[in-house]
Amino acid sequence: MTDGNTAKMPLRAKVASSVSRTAAALSRAAGRGDGSVIGGWIGLKIDPDLLAHLANGRAIALVSGTNGKTTTTRLTAAAVGVLGNVATNSFGANMPTGHTSALAKAGHTPYAVLEVDEHYLAQVIAATTPRVVALLNLSRDQLDRAKEVAMMADLWRTALANHPDILVVANADDPMVVYAAVASPRVTWFSAGQRWHDDSWVCPQCGAPIERQADQWWCVNCPLRRPMPQWTVEDDGVIDPRGAWHKVNLQIPGKVNVGNAATALAVAAQFGVRPTDAVGRLSTVTSVAGRYAQVMRDGRNIRLLLAKNPASWLEAFDMVDHAPTLLSINARDPDGLDTSWLFDVDFSPLRGRQVLITGDRAYDLAVRLEVNDVPFRHVLSFDEAVTSVPPGRLEVIANYTAFQDIRAELDRVN
Amino acid sequence: MSTDSAISIVWIYPDLLSTYGDRGNMLILARRAALRGFPVQTIEVRSDQRLPSTADIYLLGGGEDGPQALAAQRLLADGGLHRAVAQGSVVFAVCAGYQLLGGSFFAKGAKCGGLNLLDLNSDRGPSRAVGELGGTIDPRLGLPPLTGFENHGGRTHLGPSVAPLARVTTGIGNDGSTEGAWRGKLLGTYSHGPALARNPALADLLLRWATGMDVLAPLDDTWSDRLRAERTAATAVS
Numbered sequence A: 001m002t003d004g005n006t007a008k009m010p011l012r013a014k015v016a017s018s019v020s021r022t023a024a025a026l027s028r029a030a031g032r033g034d035g036s037v038i039g040g041w042i043g044l045k046i047d048p049d050l051l052a053h054l055a056n057g058r059a060i061a062l063v064s065g066t067n068g069k070t071t072t073t074r075l076t077a078a079a080v081g082v083l084g085n086v087a088t089n090s091f092g093a094n095m096p097t098g099h100t101s102a103l104a105k106a107g108h109t110p111y112a113v114l115e116v117d118e119h120y121l122a123q124v125i126a127a128t129t130p131r132v133v134a135l136l137n138l139s140r141d142q143l144d145r146a147k148e149v150a151m152m153a154d155l156w157r158t159a160l161a162n163h164p165d166i167l168v169v170a171n172a173d174d175p176m177v178v179y180a181a182v183a184s185p186r187v188t189w190f191s192a193g194q195r196w197h198d199d200s201w202v203c204p205q206c207g208a209p210i211e212r213q214a215d216q217w218w219c220v221n222c223p224l225r226r227p228m229p230q231w232t233v234e235d236d237g238v239i240d241p242r243g244a245w246h247k248v249n250l251q252i253p254g255k256v257n258v259g260n261a262a263t264a265l266a267v268a269a270q271f272g273v274r275p276t277d278a279v280g281r282l283s284t285v286t287s288v289a290g291r292y293a294q295v296m297r298d299g300r301n302i303r304l305l306l307a308k309n310p311a312s313w314l315e316a317f318d319m320v321d322h323a324p325t326l327l328s329i330n331a332r333d334p335d336g337l338d339t340s341w342l343f344d345v346d347f348s349p350l351r352g353r354q355v356l357i358t359g360d361r362a363y364d365l366a367v368r369l370e371v372n373d374v375p376f377r378h379v380l381s382f383d384e385a386v387t388s389v390p391p392g393r394l395e396v397i398a399n400y401t402a403f404q405d406i407r408a409e410l411d412r413v414n
Numbered sequence B: 001m002s003t004d005s006a007i008s009i010v011w012i013y014p015d016l017l018s019t020y021g022d023r024g025n026m027l028i029l030a031r032r033a034a035l036r037g038f039p040v041q042t043i044e045v046r047s048d049q050r051l052p053s054t055a056d057i058y059l060l061g062g063g064e065d066g067p068q069a070l071a072a073q074r075l076l077a078d079g080g081l082h083r084a085v086a087q088g089s090v091v092f093a094v095c096a097g098y099q100l101l102g103g104s105f106f107a108k109g110a111k112c113g114g115l116n117l118l119d120l121n122s123d124r125g126p127s128r129a130v131g132e133l134g135g136t137i138d139p140r141l142g143l144p145p146l147t148g149f150e151n152h153g154g155r156t157h158l159g160p161s162v163a164p165l166a167r168v169t170t171g172i173g174n175d176g177s178t179e180g181a182w183r184g185k186l187l188g189t190y191s192h193g194p195a196l197a198r199n200p201a202l203a204d205l206l207l208r209w210a211t212g213m214d215v216l217a218p219l220d221d222t223w224s225d226r227l228r229a230e231r232t233a234a235t236a237v238s
Helices: A011-029 A038-046 A050-055 A069-080 A096-106 A118-128 A149-161 A175-181 A255-270 A275-284 A310-319 A340-344 A362-371 A382-388 A400-409 B023-035 B065-078 B080-086 B096-100 B200-211 B222-237
Strands: A059-064 A086-088 A111-116 A132-135 A167-171 A187-190 A210-213 A216-219 A232-234 A237-239 A245-247 A294-297 A300-306 A325-328 A355-358 A392-398 B007-012 B040-045 B057-060 B090-094 B104-107 B110-113 B120-137 B146-158 B166-170 B181-183 B186-189
Touching: A011 A038, A011 A050, A011 A096, A038 A050, A038 A096, A050 A096, A050 A118, A059 A069, A059 A118, A059 A255, A069 A086, A069 A111, A069 A255, A069 A275, A086 A096, A096 A111, A096 A118, A111 A118, A118 A149, A132 A175, A132 A255, A149 A175, A167 A175, A167 A255, A187 A255, A232 A255, A237 A255, A245 A275, A255 A275, A255 A310, A300 A310, A300 A400, A325 A382, A325 A400, A340 A362, A340 B023, A355 A362, A355 A382, A362 B023, A362 B222, A382 A392, A382 A400, A392 A400, B007 B023, B007 B200, B023 B040, B023 B057, B023 B200, B057 B096, B057 B200, B065 B080, B065 B096, B065 B104, B065 B110, B080 B090, B090 B096, B090 B200, B096 B104, B096 B146, B096 B186, B120 B222, B146 B222, B186 B200
Parallel strands: A059 A111, A059 A132, A086 A111, A132 A167, A167 A187, A300 A392, A325 A355, A325 A392, B007 B040, B007 B057, B057 B090, B090 B186, B104 B120
Antiparallel strands: A210 A216, A232 A237, A237 A245, A294 A300, B104 B110, B120 B146, B120 B166, B181 B186
16 A cells, blocks of 8 residues: 555545455355456445545546447557556446445556446546546437436536636537537537437427538537547548547547547546557457457357447447347346347348347347348257357347347356 | 228327337237237338328327327327217327326426326326236236237326226336226226337237227247246246
8 A cells, every 4th residue: 555546535535545445355256247347336335535535646537428438448548658657447347336346446647537327527636636527428228217318418518617726628519519509608519420319309409400411410490510620530540639640549439439539538638648649559458348259169250249229229330240149138227128129220231230139138139130131040058059050250230138148148248 | 191991000190109129019009019910011101291090000109208299199180080079989098198098188397288088187196107007907808918018107087987007016107006998999008118028918909999800810920928927937936
């Protein structure tokens, strides 16, 4: 306990921090998980202000939104890493317990980049006084227990209005994000594209319809409209506010991740990192808590994609090769218990390839695919899926707990 | 736009009332009609467009409070749905759309006027109803049990001129006892989103109402049947 962040801490916080790290190590050793939640939980029990104590003295960026948080956090941590050591919650444990664990485990670092569950953003802003907050997008996700999209935008808006010192980096393409971010006087806008529009046809500010044409959108009634973005994506590169184009060589697939790279460079720039210095580091990100991981088994090159809600399914279809594809759907607590959203996803991009389905709620998916004219076969296990396809690429797209199940089959691949 | 021979299905205001896969009901009706050889026309009408009044089936989906109140205002001003109902069109409404069919509902804490097409009124319940919803359907409709998922804060009180769609066996529905309502060719349910995915017989009832045919050719419902059985078993043990 000689490191800088903890040296200034009250004794209670030092004890809490130490116990937190020990518990996380024990949890991992016992094979109970990543250890990224339990440690923080115990630490916060001993010292409720532990997160604030651990955050003190670090320059922090928070990354929040419905989709892309984990990947963007990893890319941002890589970019900010130009300046020095960065603490980050890279296992996707994105609530205060996870932040506490991540900071306790990292010891002294001048920087931290933390992924934050969108429901906890206001709380984590209050605890960590971040220098930068990045807002990616807001769309429907587990509506049986999550807040409705418009309510979430209001919560963000209030949190940012209360903290005018924060540098906000926000997505100009998402009306819900723009509505929240304009409450801040210090916003840098990026354009990462948005495939999913079905949660933003109605203006969050006044309730009138939102019109769209090409990249532009505007409320027909009030002044809310797409701001001019300073950071944009062009081809496989990112254009910075000075107009310079930086080629992005990513190891992870999809146009959506070029957008996430733009966000990462924009956030890093708020810390003084030049995009030319950071862009090369983005290619060090190969997989993120199993997402995009590739595993060989029985001659099959299995690639794992996580898709948790309609917007992320659309992005996943953009990433997959034309190869046999396994879809796995559960509806356990972390997934949301309601499978209605399956009908918000158009599965027709999967036509013409071998499609296998599995998971607790495979029958919901079966009915959806039938209506969508996508032929499929139901398999009862991951092993059966692997042996049902020819050697070569097998794409796997799964929602949260289904993804974790398959990841466990593959020895918790990261 | 519409041709005399085709079954026309209008999805009302997908920009306002589409929260939980509501598109599914339109897709399922269109598919089940097409498999029987009926030509089908599906029409999505946004809230800034006029509603045609001569379609065969109208669909109303779920929505958050603000869009629900806006939809009521637009539909009252438009008048197209009322004309269609007077001419005998079929209406199938779920969740917020179901509440809209009544005399009044609550949105953002305020009482709002509904379309007065069904004799019912909705207010706020003591708790949010979230979870599996099941019930035995009014025997006059001749359908197997209802199964679905509900997520709403409302309680709905039926007047004397409507019948409950079902008696609740799982979940809350209108009030923990009855679920949904129907009169003539108007039918509403708290089983939200793609309610017809789990209830293909209900989809066929709407198609029979629209076509005036007493019997439709049977379809292969293997996957729907498995889904129904799996959901019924899951709610029985929980």
